[in-house]
Amino acid sequence: MTNSDLIHDETAGIERLLEIMRRLRDPDGGCPWDIEQNFASIAPYTIEEAYEVADAIEREAWDELQGELGDLLFQSVFHAQMAEEAGHFSFQDVVATMSNKMVSRHPHVFGAESREKSAEQQVADWEAIKATERAAKSETGTLDGVAVGLPALLRAYKLQKRAARVGFDWPSTTDVLEKIAEESAELVEARETLTQTEVEEEFGDLMFVMANLGRHLGVEPESALRAANAKFTKRFQGVEKKLSTLGKTPSDSDLAEMDTLWDQVKIEERINPKTP
Structure with a gap:
């Protein structure tokens, strides 16, 4: 199979994605935007994609999650391609490192240790292993x-x-x-x-x-604040809908009216908590 065939083979899995990334970064015939990027310029997109994954999960938007996870995977592929070009490591090195880490951190699954532990003991063991790893990197x-x-x-x-x-x-x-x-x-x-x-x-x-x-x-404060943001957004949109039935927008209203409508939205939430 040629590289071109691989790119158009929808059954080729991760190898297809890796080849697409190589082609996008190819100085001869690749995408000018992709070629110009570096680790620093791509990092904000990586963070954004991670948040979009979290957002899809928060909203239980399972039909969107597949695409969001794909976007996040592509960020890993993008960074790995740039690293390989610079002689640092390859995508396969990333996979090997992650696999080794998971095996090392789960001796109760992949090693001789007993699985008969509480969740709390497993967390303590996990942290002890991570501390050892940090010490090996002189992170004391x-x-x-x-x-x-x-x-x-x-x-x-x-x-x-x-x-x-x-x-x-x-x-x-x-x-x-x-x-x-x-x-x-x-x-x-x-x-x-x-x-x-x-x-x-x-x-x-x-x-x-x-x-x-x-x-x-x-x-976990980050998760709690995301939930609070989602709740505020839903309630404020409810206020806007109620204003719309009155032929108004928030700019046409005032705090007293919007506060009253806000309380109405909260009451309706309690009566029918599953309303989207």
């Missing part, structure tokens, strides 16, 4: 390896989780709530007396503690 600090490029709220959660493993944590949820009250008061004071930069610092402190509260409550 408690916070080493927490990716700087993560969304800030998620990174705050992971930093606090890592620090808690070595005992740097509030003993109870009550202590966190007291800290939130303290940070809130400081933010109010900052608003009245400090510069905008100092206000932003106090606001950041408050958000950081809120992320820690989520950890103490067993709530």
Whole structure:
């Protein structure tokens, strides 16, 4: 089979996608846009595609998930192709590394260890293996390896989780709530007396503690905020629909009217929670 045949063979699987990517990056006859890209320029698209996967799952849009997962896979293929061109590694190296990692981190599945463990013990074992891997890469600090490029709220959660493993944590949820009250008061004071930069610092402190509260409550803050965004979007769209029946848009309304309609939308949600 020629490379051209491979590109048009719908049954060829991952090899077809890899060949398509090679052709797109080919200096002779490839796509000018794809040829010009580099790791830094593609990284934002990779992050965006990951969020679109999460969005499809959040909405239970299973008919869209296949395409979104394909878009995310293509990002991995794109990065691997650029890496191979630069002599760093190939897509097959990526696959081998991931496979080796999963086998290493699951000795209770692929090795001699017993599967008779609680979920909590398996998590502890997983973290111990990861710590060993970090040490092998000279990442000996408690916070080493927490990716700087993560969304800030998620990174705050992971930093606090890592620090808690070595005992740097509030003993109870009550202590966190007291800290939130303290940070809130400081933010109010900052608003009245400090510069905008100092206000932003106090606001950041408050958000950081809120992320820690989520950890103490067993709530992943990034996921909770995505759900809150979805809920707000759905309710505000409900307000817009009600205004539309009155021949209005939000610009034609006022806060009092929209707030009343908002309450109506919330009541309707309780009566019929499955309404799309």
